[in-house]
Amino acid sequence: MKTIFSIISFSLVVILLASCDATEPIVGSNQDTIIPNLSFIVDTTYLDNSASQLVAKGTVKYNGNSSVTSPWYVEAQFYTDASLSTKLGGNYTQIGVPLSKGQSTFWTINYSSSNVDVRNYPSFSVSNLRGIYK
Numbered sequence: 352m353k354t355i356f357s358i359i360s361f362s363l364v365v366i367l368l369a370s371c372d373a374t375e376p377i378v379g380s381n382q383d384t385i386i387p388n389l390s391f392i393v394d395t396t397y398l399d400n401s402a403s404q405l406v407a408k409g410t411v412k413y414n415g416n417s418s419v420t421s422p423w424y425v426e427a428q429f430y431t432d433a434s435l436s437t438k439l440g441g442n443y444t445q446i447g448v449p450l451s452k453g454q455s456t457f458w459t460i461n462y463s464s465s466n467v468d469v470r471n472y473p474s475f476s477v478s479n480l481r482g483i484y485k
Contacts, residue, residue, distance in 0.1 A: 375464065378426050378441030379479070386423060386482035388415030393480070398473045404463040405429055405439075407477040411458055413450035419482065421449045425458040428479040431472045439472065440464055443483070 393409040407427055413419050426443040430436070442462045450456060460477075463469060 375440055375466070376442050378428055378443060383424075383426075383483040383485055386419055386484065389413055389419075389482040391425075391480040393477055396475065396477060398470060398475070399461075400470060402461075402463070403468070403470055404461045405469050405472070405475050406459065406461050408457070408459045409480075410455050411446075411450075411480075411482060412455040413452060416452055418452070419450040421447050424483050424485055425460065426479075426481050426483055427460045427462075427477045429462045430476045430478060432474050433476045435476060435478050439467055439469065439475065441479075446482075 390412045391409060392411075393407055395406075395408040397406050398404075399406050407429075411425055422445050424443045424445055426441060428441040429439040431439060440462060442460050444458055444460050446456060446458065448456055469475070
């Protein structure tokens with residue numbers, strides 16, 4: 352009887368864990384180290400229907416006195432529209448170049464989800480951009 356209970360319990364745990372969506376990236380974590388003195392510009396946002404993803408592109412400029420060492424990451428959160436009241440989720444991209452004072456670089460961040468059909472949000476917005484070390 353104990354063996355049957357153990358097998359059922361184990362099977363239930365496996366099923367529950369398998370049904371969890373582990374593909375969503377974690378953004379906004381307090382465990383990340385925020386890089387100060389960065390300014391972000393979002394140049395372009397669009398819905399890539401063929402890939403079912405939202406795309407944001409822009410530049411980041413370092414205004415500090417030391418330098419940003421690579422690798423580092425640009426992180427953004429995606430919202431359904433410009434009101435920023437409903438958050439879809441977020442993502443980040445690795446930047447492989449260091450920045451000194453006054454230097455800029457380009458970034459592109461994509462967002463897709465298995466929980467939300469992002470094609471329903473062609474007027475999405477991006478906010479809460481930050482540079483981080485992971």
